[in-house]
Amino acid sequence: MTATVTRSRPDLTRPGVGVVKVSTWDVGSPQAQRAAVAAIERAWLSRDWPDTGLISYSVYVGEDGRTLMHYSQWRNEEAYRAFVAGERDERNAEIDAAVPGVRRLRLDSYDLYRSSPTEGDDRQPGSVALIEVDFEGPGRARAREWVDTVFAALEGPPGEADGPRAVADGSLAAHFHVSLDGARALNLAEWVDAASHEAMMNAPKGPAGEVPAEWRRVHEFPGLASSQVRRYTPALSLGAGA
Incomplete structure (x- = not known):
């Protein structure tokens, strides 16, 4: 199953979401924000969509000119852990190579x-x-x-x-x-x-x-x-x- 860019916002109230992950990256500048979004898109579209239970993944650019906020919906915590164990590092390595100096500030789990x-x-x-x-x-x-x-x-x-x-x-x-x-x-x-x-x-x-x-x-x-x-x-x- 391929990954695709959706033209509308994710449905934040959709059924079947067991856990939401919200993380913040500091990339340092508006130019790096744009480069990081482009690198994220390339890294994800060049690979299959994770079959571990990821429902949606969205990226937002901070008005501060430095940060990115990531919002992802998962079927459950186990699905997220399976993605981390098998697929996350490769994507992050490609993004880090394109945009050196990314600082991953925090990751929180919500419902x-x-x-x-x-x-x-x-x-x-x-x-x-x-x-x-x-x-x-x-x-x-x-x-x-x-x-x-x-x-x-x-x-x-x-x-x-x-x-x-x-x-x-x-x-x-x-x-x-x-x-x-x-x-x-x-x-x-x-x-x-x-x-x-x-x-x-x-x-x-x-x-x-x-x-x-x-x-x-x-x-x-x-x-x-x-x-x-x-x-x-x-x-x-x-x-x-x-």
């Missing part, structure tokens, strides 16, 4: 917990905001409770017809993941473009600039250690061909 797509909007994302949250140690129940608290904030106060989601023009979907040990949560938020996300970030949060109570509960959630937001542009999506 998708909750998603919030914008109904009736089939536009493809031009920008992705990656919100990464660290907790004070593992605990999947706590991480899921934090995600539920975010959803409650997105819905707005009880009885309010138009919550914050109504003014988020350009928002396509938000996909909340929880790490397998519960020490991290990740929201992969898809936007029409970076300007739409920037406008949301800069919009007033409440009367006189006050943070609404439901969002204070998100930011002051017990056990929340840190969070960061990084923005990426979709660059490459791969899947199984014929």
Whole structure:
């Protein structure tokens, strides 16, 4: 089975995904970002698609001009380990030869917990905001409770017809993941473009600039250690061909 470039984003809510792998590479410069994406495409298209249980593999280019974010869907952890044991090193060696100095910063394992797509909007994302949250140690129940608290904030106060989601023009979907040990949560938020996300970030949060109570509960959630937001542009999506 061959690998092929897909023209649409991966379906992050598709059934049959047992584990999601998210990794970050630092390649050093915008030129190296472009070269690395091209090298990844060559390395994957010149080989058969892994038959170990890989469902999709996508690469995103960081707005920082240095990083790449990799998002892959697997049927289960065993499928990923089989790929690592038999196929990953050869691909990485080819990429490293084309783009010297790649630093692989971290790799995390997640499953998708909750998603919030914008109904009736089939536009493809031009920008992705990656919100990464660290907790004070593992605990999947706590991480899921934090995600539920975010959803409650997105819905707005009880009885309010138009919550914050109504003014988020350009928002396509938000996909909340929880790490397998519960020490991290990740929201992969898809936007029409970076300007739409920037406008949301800069919009007033409440009367006189006050943070609404439901969002204070998100930011002051017990056990929340840190969070960061990084923005990426979709660059490459791969899947199984014929």
